[in-house]
Amino acid sequence: MFKKLFLLLLPVFVGLTAWSQQPLAKVVGVVVNDKNEPLPKVTVSLVGLAATTTTDNEGKYSIQSRLSNFSLRFKLVGYKTETVALTVAKGAELVKNIVLRPDVKELKAVKVTNKANQLNNAQEVDVMTMSNLPTVSMNFESILKTLPGVSTNNELSSQYSVRGGNFDENLIYVNDVEINRPILIRNGQQEGLSFINPDFVTRARFSAGGFNARYNDKLSSMLDVRYDKPDSNQYVLTAGLMGLSATAKKTFKNSHLLFGFRRKDNRNILGTQDVRGSYRPNFNDLQALYQYNFSKKFSINTLLNFNSGSFKLIPESRETQFGTINTPIRLKVDYEGQEVDDYHTYGGAVTGIFNPKSNIAIKWINSYFEIVERERFDIDGNYVFEGIDNDFADGQFGPVRKNRGLGSYYSYARNSLNSTFASSEIKVEQSAGKHSLTYGARFEQAKYIDKINEYNYIDSAGYILPANTNSFTFENAIFSNNQLKVNTISAYLQDSYAISSKADFQFGARINYNDLSQELLVSPRLLFIYRPKDYKLWHFTAGIYQQPPSYRSLRGVDGSLFLNQKSQRSYNVSAGYDFAFTGLGTRLKFTSEVYYKYADRMIPYTVDNVRIKYLADQTAKGRTYGADFSVSGELVKDLMSLFRVSVLSADQDIIGDSYVKKDANGQNQTIYPGYLKRPTDQRVNFSMFFQDRLFKSPTYKVHLNLLYGAKLPVGSPFVSTYTDNFSIPAYRRVDIGFSNDFLDEQAKRKPQFLSRYFTSVIAYAEVFNLLNINNTVSYLWLKDVNNISYGIPNYLTGRQVNFKLIFKLKTK
Structure with missing residues (x-):
């Protein structure tokens, strides 16, 4: 043979x-x-x-x-x-x-960035790479997690922390309309589609701090997204295993229309978590923008949105292995009950744009949004702790060595929250010689109707039972009905002065007053820019950033409102250097910035998954300092790659906090802990988004996204005071995607039946969590028969394959 x-x-x-x-x-x-x-x-x-x-x-x-x-x-x-x-x-x-x-x-094109971004101390977001980024959340905010200063440890969520701040300290604007997010969501898997439609975005800029006075009063970051007029008629359809979207862009003689529908169903990726059961997520977003130009000087822009989300889970079982190699432990849980969460956001904005002269632009922005949220869960879990043998067999731990005890935990909630936001704002931009002025005023009214009925308990062989069993109560019970209305008036004035062709100086200030805290807040901010060359830039910022009380920060852990809360305040300074250069056969841009933030008044909090629990009755001082570095460029023509590293230290000192601890002699000793790590103290963040071509072909591409975030401090709920003596392990994740545009201009052969109807047909194959790393997002805290507390890790998603197709239809 x-x-x-x-x-x-x-x-x-x-x-x-x-x-x-x-x-x-x-x-x-x-x-x-x-x-x-x-x-x-x-x-x-x-x-x-x-x-x-x-x-x-x-x-x-x-x-x-x-x-x-x-x-x-x-x-x-x-x-x-x-x-x-x-x-x-x-x-x-x-x-x-x-x-x-x-x-x-x-x-x-070697210039570091355009002047508009320089004067906002912001960097331009490359919106063209968004469709190539392999992401589980399917939201535009995913691209921010590759930028300097941004950190995250949850691929399911669109929330992000910037330079030690929390999720509530980030500003998001779409066409000058400020966007609010739902409040009750506590897990990343419950999040649906964010407000921003990636197919509508034509440009975006992001500031990790030091943004100017024209933007509202929050402490950390600013994202400014624009939906501009399309160059031509476009029709795009995207379909994949995790959802679909359809977008139409139409231009008329005196107007243009953007219309988009998105749907997300990520049950496949949710099924890779430890909790086994029936996942039924259903998220939809409908968005439209229409602008009519009455004349060259006057136009009206209307933005409408309806966003709905529903998450249903019928859990069946869970098996989680944790501990160390020497002392491995396994938790097994059998569940009864279900969880049903839903929210709806609807509303819109109408903007009148008037240009009486070529150097003056006036915008009158009126918006109204309502968010309706519901939480319903009734879950009973019976668990068993098992010490298992550390001898591996077929890649798994060996048989049970010791039974550490049985127990159960129960969670119940019937929560609802209705939030409405109505605002009216005037913005004016005017240039006169070397001066560029912008000023405006805003009125906003926010209303909240909150009903909380929630409790849970943990029964580890009777340890939750009180001494008097005739008066049994739940320790972790929250029952409250809250109603709140807050009126806010704010104004700003800002002047950008061109000292020379190489230097600019900007000074501005915001004034804010609300009828809740009844504070008159004045926040001055300045910026200095020096450009010795087109490819070099030095910048320095300093300012005061004050964030008035919000409903989220006012509501304590027990559900009660602390209405005497004052605004949070931070003093910020930063200095940066940007440089464009030739390297690796292409043009690259290097950016760097060092910063220091001191908060003399802030509200301390803890973070559980994506839910922030404010210690609303307390006040803290805080310090944050660090540095951000990044290199970006087209290592391969028309394919942007990004590399960045960020280091920071963020701590806080809760004013007047203390606890009693016995010393070596058994005597009670009062401990004043002083400065402790903040829950967002992620010391090192690294990200890499790399794109290349495959097989020497212009149509086959690879898109690699790598994220690393150092460990995060977390405290046990069994301890009454805030501590940082426990931590969530480092977040490590690699996602990779492969794509091919069958109708690329450089393709040698184009399928005739596709080129007849489409201008582009792109196929994507993606592998999420390529290395199948178990990343921890939070902990489930339980006790064994010896009343020893354990933090059982709640792991995020495992490895999963995804496919999608993008069709761009031909237009006449």
């Missing part, structure tokens, strides 16, 4: 050997610029073939071809690409020297 196979393949091997030994045509030469200076790292490639090389430090190159007639392409960022056709006899050598001319258009 093998002999016959050898005789059959022998002619093939002989033919291949003879073909491989044929003489090759060879081309050598030197590549120089218009000043006759050698150019290193010029890419030299055979057009249509796989062979490629680069020039050395002296500009020399050498390349071989099996063909006699072929073309060579010479390419270097910043220079015009040259292609030459050659004819070389096989076995011959040809000397071909090339002169590359500068590409003036490309060199002009």
Whole structure:
């Protein structure tokens, strides 16, 4: 048999050997610029073939071809690409020297960022990469987690922490309309689609701190998203295993329309968690924007949104292994009951835009949004602790070695919250000579109707029973009915002055008054920018940032409202240096910033998954300092890659807190803990979003997203005071995606039946959590028979494969 196979393949091997030994045509030469200076790292490639090389430090190159007639392409960022056709006899050598001319258009793009972003101390978000980013949440905010200063430890959530701040300290604007998010959501798996429709976004800028006075009063960050007029009619359909979306963009003679529908169903990814059961998530978003231009000077913009979310879980069982290699422990839980959560957001904004003169723009923005939230869960879990053998068998731990006890826990809730936000605002932008003025005023009314009926208990062999069993009560019970209305008036004035062509100075201030805390808040802010070159930028910011009490911060852990709460206040300074340079054969941008924030008044809190529990009756002082660094650029043409690292330290000192502890002699001793780590004290954050082409093909691409976040401090709920003596392990995650545009302009062959109806058809294959790492998002706290507390990790999602298709229809 093998002999016959050898005789059959022998002619093939002989033919291949003879073909491989044929003489090759060879081309050598030197590549120089218009000043006759050698150019290193010029890419030299055979057009249509796989062979490629680069020039050395002296500009020399050498390349071989099996063909006699072929073309060579010479390419270097910043220079015009040259292609030459050659004819070389096989076995011959040809000397071909090339002169590359500068590409003036490309060199002009080296500027660090545009002036508008500089004056906002913000960086531009590359919205074009959003569709390529492999993400579980399917929300636009996922791209922010690759930016300097932003940290996260939950891929299911669109929430993010910026420079030690919490989720409530971030501002989000869409076309100058401030966006609020639901309040009751406590787990990332309950989150649906955020307000921002990624298909509508044409530009976005993000500030991790030091943003100017035109933006509202919050402590941490600002995201400014724009839905602009489309260049042409567009129809896009996206369909995949986790949902679908449809977008239509239509331009008319005096108006334009954006219409989008999104649907998300991530039950497949939720099924990779430890809790087994029936997951039924259903999230939808309907959004429309219509602008009519009555004249060149006046137009009206209308934005409407309806966002609904429903999450239903019927849990069946859970099995979680934790502990150490030497002392592994397994928790098994059997469940009864179910959880049903839903929320609805609806409303919109109407904006009148008036340009009486070319140097004046006036906007009158009126918005109304209502958020209706419901939580209903009634879950009973019976659990068993088991100490298991640490001898591995087939990759699993061995049999049970010791039973640590039985127990049960029960959770019940019937919570509802209705929130309404109505506002009216005037914004004016005016330029006069070297001055750029912006000023405005805003009135907002927020109403809340909150009904809380929630309790839970843990029964570890009778340890929850009180001494008097005739008067049994639940310790973790919350029953309250709250109603609150807050009126807020704010105004701002800001002047940006061009000192010279290389330097700008900006000074502004905000004034805020609300009838709840009855404080008159004045927040001055300044910014100085110096540009020694187009590709270099120095910037310095300083300011006071004050955040008035919100309903979330007013509501204590027990559900009661602390209406005497005052505004949180932070003093911020930062300095940064941005630099654009040529490296790795392309243009790269390096950004850096160091910062320090001191809060003399802040409300302490704890974080459980994505829910923030404020210690509303207490006040703290806080310090945050750190540095952010990033490098970005098109390592491969038209594909942006991002690399960043952030380091920080965030701590707080709760004023007047103390606890009693017995010393070595058994005597009670009062301990004043002083400064402790804040729940968002994530010391190191690293992210990498890398894109490349596969198989030397312009249509096949790979998109790699890597995230790392250091451990986060967390305290046990069994301790009455806030502590930081426990931690959530480091967050590590790798997601990868592969894509192919069948109708790419550079595709050699385009399917005729697709090109007839579509301008682009892109297929994506994604692998979430490629390394299948068990990341911890929070802890379930239980006790064994010895009354010892255990924090059982609640793991996030495991490895999962996803597919999706994006169709862009042809328009006439």
